[in-house]
Amino acid sequence: MPATPQPRTSIVIPTHSEQRWNSLVRTVSTAKAQTYRAEQIVVVVDHNTPFFHRIRRDLPGVTVLENRYGQGVSGNRNTGALHVTTPIVAFLDDDIAADEHWLARLIAPFADPDVVGTGGWIEPAWEVRRPRWMPDEFLWAVGGSYAGMPTVTSPIRNVWSASMVVRRDVFTAVGGFRVGFGKLGGVNRPEDTELCIRMSAFKGGHWMYVPDAVIRHEVPASRSTFSYFVRRCYAEGRGKVQMAGLHEGGETLGAERDYLWSLPKAMLRNLGTGRLRQAGGVFAGVVAAGFGGVVETVASRRAGRPELEAVR
Numbered sequence: 001m002p003a004t005p006q007p008r009t010s011i012v013i014p015t016h017s018e019q020r021w022n023s024l025v026r027t028v029s030t031a032k033a034q035t036y037r038a039e040q041i042v043v044v045v046d047h048n049t050p051f052f053h054r055i056r057r058d059l060p061g062v063t064v065l066e067n068r069y070g071q072g073v074s075g076n077r078n079t080g081a082l083h084v085t086t087p088i089v090a091f092l093d094d095d096i097a098a099d100e101h102w103l104a105r106l107i108a109p110f111a112d113p114d115v116v117g118t119g120g121w122i123e124p125a126w127e128v129r130r131p132r133w134m135p136d137e138f139l140w141a142v143g144g145s146y147a148g149m150p151t152v153t154s155p156i157r158n159v160w161s162a163s164m165v166v167r168r169d170v171f172t173a174v175g176g177f178r179v180g181f182g183k184l185g186g187v188n189r190p191e192d193t194e195l196c197i198r199m200s201a202f203k204g205g206h207w208m209y210v211p212d213a214v215i216r217h218e219v220p221a222s223r224s225t226f227s228y229f230v231r232r233c234y235a236e237g238r239g240k241v242q243m244a245g246l247h248e249g250g251e252t253l254g255a256e257r258d259y260l261w262s263l264p265k266a267m268l269r270n271l272g273t274g275r276l277r278q279a280g281g282v283f284a285g286v287v288a289a290g291f292g293g294v295v296e297t298v299a300s301r302r303a304g305r306p307e308l309e310a311v312r
Contacts, residue, residue: 006036006107007086007087007088007107007110008039008086008087008088009036009038009039009086009087009088009089009090009103009107009165010038010039010040010041010042010080010084010086010088010089010090011031011038011040011041011042011089011090011091011092011103012042012044012077012080012081012084012089012090012091012092013027013028013031013041013042013043013044013080013091013092013093013094014043014044014046014073014076014077014080014091014093014094015043015044015045015046015051015055015076015094016045016046016047016048016051016073016076017048017051018048018050018051018054020094020095021054023094023095023096023218024043024055024059024094024095025059026097027092027093027094027095027096027097027098028041028043028059028061028062030096030097030098030099030100030102031092031098032061033100034098034100034101034102034103034104035100035101035103035104036101036103036104036107038090038103039084039086040063040084040086041061041062041063042062042063042064042065042080042083042084043055043059043062043063043064043065043080043094044064044065044066044067044076044077044079044080045064045065045066045067045076046067046071046072046073046075046076047066047067047071049066052064052066063083065079065080065083066079067079068082069179070179070180072179072180073161073177073191074176074177074178074179074180074181074191075177075179077091077161077176077177078176078177078179081166081168081171081172081176082172082176084168086168087167087168087169088107088110088165088166088167088168089165089166089168089171090103090106090164090165090166091161091162091163091164091165091166092162092163092215093161093162093217095217095218096122096162096163096215096216096217096218097125097215097216098163098214098215099213099214099215101212101213102120102163102213102214102215103165103213105120105210105212105213106118106119106120106163106165106210106213107165108210109153109208109210110165110167112208114204114205114206115167115205115206115207115208116166116167116170116199116200116202116205116206116207117159117164117165117166117167117170117171117196117199117205117207117208118159118164118165118207118208118209118210118213119156119158119159119160119163119164119165119207119208119209119210119213120159120163120209120210120211120212120213120214120215121145121163121210121211121212121213121214121215122143122144122145122160122162122163122214122215122216122217123144123145123214123215123216123217124139124142124143124144124216124217124219125216125217125218125219126219126224127218127219127220127221127224128221128224130224131224131225131226131229132277132278133226133277133278133280133281134224134229134278134281135147135266135270135278135279135281135282135285136266136278137262137263137266137282137285138229138233138281138282138285140236141229141232141233141236141285142217142219142223142224142232143160143162143217143219144217144219145211147266148259148262149209149211150209150211151211152211153208153209153210153211153212154208154209155206155207155208155209156207156208156209157193157196157197157200157207157254157255158190158192158193158196158197158207158255159192159196159207159209160192161177161191161192161195162215162217163213163215164192166199167205170199170202170203170205171195171199173202174195174198174199174201174202175198176195177191177192177195178191178194178195178246181194181242181243181246189235189238189239189242189243190236190239190240190243193240193243194243194246197243226284229281229284229285229288230284230285230288231288233284233285233286233288233289233292234288234289234291234292234295235292236289236292237288237289237290237291237292237293237294237295237296238292238293238295238296239292239296240256240289240293241292241293241296241297241300242296242300245300260286263282263285263286266282267279267282267283270282
């Protein structure tokens, strides 16, 4: 039988600052070097006109756009995804290096028509040595895959936008990333998880996690500190409560509850193997995230939750 033709695919890379120039050049280079070639690579600049012109001038072989929506990475990604016409759209952040087989491996599960999206393994690329207190279970705090995730290709509730591939028709049908709900400045809300929930709910599709589709994600020295870790966990706790408020009546935080139940075992395991600092890191992460959740719950009840609409 003839081989099934692979779907046409584009890659969208959001960016926002000249400080990311070197990493953006590397990300684009790895996107171009994929064994499965994308039809188009689109770089979207977040309200930074001088940087937009520099990329157009100095980075050949890519389409360069300016964010059509309010400032933030959600609008950046939507701008790129709504510009392309390919049935599959891949997203990469501007501070990663993708393995040459990354895209091919994330495309493969789309042979199943019920798959609405895929994501892969994210390996932290530390600028300085990984802190000894950093638990494997909390590598998500620096944008990495963490202990407890599937080790073979498996269904999953959500993946992360640093390494995400979607069916464009489903993505556009649900309105794309929710503009106004995402990462901007010191605010860190799980816009990728929220998108995955809406896309899965659309006609009952599901996501697949492909651990052998690998990217390396920069972790600058500023994100290797204990204070950053605590702030990030606190922000995640607040963000997850905000996300749940957008999906009242659904089992939005079921995966988070399962994860939290696994952490006491992780702390005991670290204690049992003499990794006292990592055990302390688990405890600190749980406390910070829990406190953030409580703060957001109280704030939401006092002020009412804002209505944040997806792009239509």
